[in-house]
Amino acid sequence: MKKLYLILFLLPVIIMAQTGPKLEIEGGETINTGNHMRGKEVNYEIQFKNTGDADLAISGVSTSCGCSTALASSNLVKPGESGSVKFTFNGNGFGNVTKSVTINTNETPTAFHTVQLSMNMVEPITLNPQSIMTEGKVGEELKQTATIVNSLDKEVSLLELTSNTPVIKIVSDKMVLNPGETATLGISIMIYEESAINAAIIIKTTEGELQIPVLVDVKTN
Numbered sequence: 001m002k003k004l005y006l007i008l009f010l011l012p013v014i015i016m017a018q019t020g021p022k023l024e025i026e027g028g029e030t031i032n033t034g035n036h037m038r039g040k041e042v043n044y045e046i047q048f049k050n051t052g053d054a055d056l057a058i059s060g061v062s063t064s065c066g067c068s069t070a071l072a073s074s075n076l077v078k079p080g081e082s083g084s085v086k087f088t089f090n091g092n093g094f095g096n097v098t099k100s101v102t103i104n105t106n107e108t109p110t111a112f113h114t115v116q117l118s119m120n121m122v123e124p125i126t127l128n129p130q131s132i133m134t135e136g137k138v139g140e141e142l143k144q145t146a147t148i149v150n151s152l153d154k155e156v157s158l159l160e161l162t163s164n165t166p167v168i169k170i171v172s173d174k175m176v177l178n179p180g181e182t183a184t185l186g187i188s189i190m191i192y193e194e195s196a197i198n199a200a201i202i203i204k205t206t207e208g209e210l211q212i213p214v215l216v217d218v219k220t221n
Contacts, residue, residue, distance in 0.1 A: 003141055006143070019053055020049045021054045023049075023051075023056055023113055025048050029116065030116045030118070031118065032214075034120065034134065036122070037122055038094065041088060042088065042090075042091050043086075045100065046084060047082065047084050049181050050079055050081055051079075055078055056076070057076055058072045058076070058104060059075075059104045060104040061101065063099060064099050067099075069090060070085050073085070073086065084203060089119065093121045094121055096121075097220070098117065099116050099119070101117065102115075104113065124205075125205060126149070127148060127203075127210060130212070132144050132214045133217075134221040135216060136194075138191050140190075142188070142191070143188060145185060148172075148203070149177075149182045150180065151180075156180070156205055158203065158205055159175075159190075159201075159204040160205055163200065163202060163214075164200050165197065167191070168188070168190075172185050178198070187214075194218050196216060197214065197218070198214075
């Protein structure tokens with residue numbers, strides 16, 4: 001009889017000690033994914049772990065808009081095991097963009113998690129100014145400057161600096177830009193005749209080609 005009482009006494013304690021499945025997001029449920037090139041697809045994996053003592057079932061994954069998708073790596077995650085949700089965003093945005101991913105599970109009492117993903121959509125290279133408009137007289141050499149900023153989290157190289165007219169010459173103070181660095185372009189425009197100059201500066205980089213339109217109004221007096 002004493003043994004039976006002991007078993008009945010321990011049984012509720014064992015039941016109460018069970019916690020069930022528990023999804024824990026690596027890094028928390030607000031994630032900054034850093035800088036991404038605007039217009040290019042963003043791919044990010046949300047890592048999680050089942051820190052509970054029962055199987056974690058993923059019943060559904062959804063995103064906050066049709067411009068993004070999410071897919072779980074597995075629908076069932078054992079206790080102590082890890083999984084991931086693959087998130088994809090089409091990259092059509094300016095500046096800081098936030099998207100949410102909702103993960104539905106078999107947890108109680110809260111059966112879903114909403115993960116906020118923050119992305120900074122940037123141009124790979126920012127030019128300033130975007131165009132050059134100036135004026136001068138025949139025989140003058142006009143001096144202009146422009147800057148190139150590397151907004152990405154990786155190195156960018158300037159491969160070639162040219163123009164579609166021989167009257168414009170370009171030099172740069174650096175040809176390799178580390179993340180966040182700025183290069184300064186020295187631009188020389190030589191006016192040989194009394195006709196407007198309508199041209200472009202062409203900047204070839206490891207991230208593609210950029211152009212700065214140049215318009216020079218030539219004064220006759």
